[in-house]
Amino acid sequence: MNTEKNDLELEDDLFEHFRFDVPKGQEFVRIDKYLTNMIPNATRNKIQNAADNGDIYVNDVPVKSNYKVKPLDVIRILLAHPPFENRVDPENIPIDIVYEDEAMLILNKEAGMVVHPGHGNYTGTLVNALAYHFENLPMNSSERPGLVHRIDKDTSGLLVIAKTEAAMTHLAKQFEAKTSEREYIALVWGNVKEDQGTIEGNIGRHVKDRMQMAVFADPEIGKPAITHYKVLERLGYVTLISCKLETGRTHQIRVHMKHIGHPLFCDERYGG
DSSP, X not given: OOOOBOSSOGGGOOEEEEEEEOOTTXXXXXXXXXXXXXXTTOOHHHHHHHHHTTOEEETTEEOOXXXXXXXXXXXXXXXXXXXXXXXXXXXXXXXXXXXXXXXXXXXXXXXXXXXXXBTTBOSSSHHHHHHHHOSSOOBOTTSOBTBSOOBOTTOOEEEEEEOSHXXXXXXXXXXXXXXXXXXXXXXXXXXXXXXXXXXXXXXXXXXXXXXXXXXXXXXXXXXXXXXXXXXXXXXXXXXXXXXXXXXXXXTHHHHHHHHTTOOBTTOTTTTO
């Protein structure tokens, strides 16, 4: 059962922590410029993206890239762990293929399987399995063979895999243009009052818990996110719902449903 969509599996996201205690003599300067000078190999664009995602904190408050650093500020920044070596070792792991032709395949990923190698999960992933069962799969923009999209480790559901460069290009364009439709089924706690509804709220990194995302009322923090839900069945203490997303933020369904008081059933990270 799909409990969440991807675009980015937080299980695979480890973060480098940088903390800076600004000295008394520091002149006022934009924080993106300050951090670019302070962090080895960090580009200004990377720093600005971190600010847009709500991953830069000054005195425990998220700030934008134009914030002016002041003496005695305490700055923390979370950055994606640097990519590991892009070698993928083929592993004989069974995969459940539900459709295949010369250009693509659709497979059913089981819950508990990580989609691609990352920090702490270099083996046993779906990509390791694909490397064993298929030769010369095209690489996506992140140098991951065949992957067009992802879902979370603990989510089960259908994934589209490209087998040719042309298929990779066309499928990626469909996902970007939102001409392909994806539906997610989730079991949530409580009796959802409305038969259907829309949840809107910027999603960014949680201020206190780096492994969670959160909804922010301030439109300057995080990224816009829209989730449409529909009740499929009411089961007393829990409700079965269908979700369709206009955006693809990290843990979007889990965060939005928790925000309206209905966390996903058995979702330990978000209190379900």
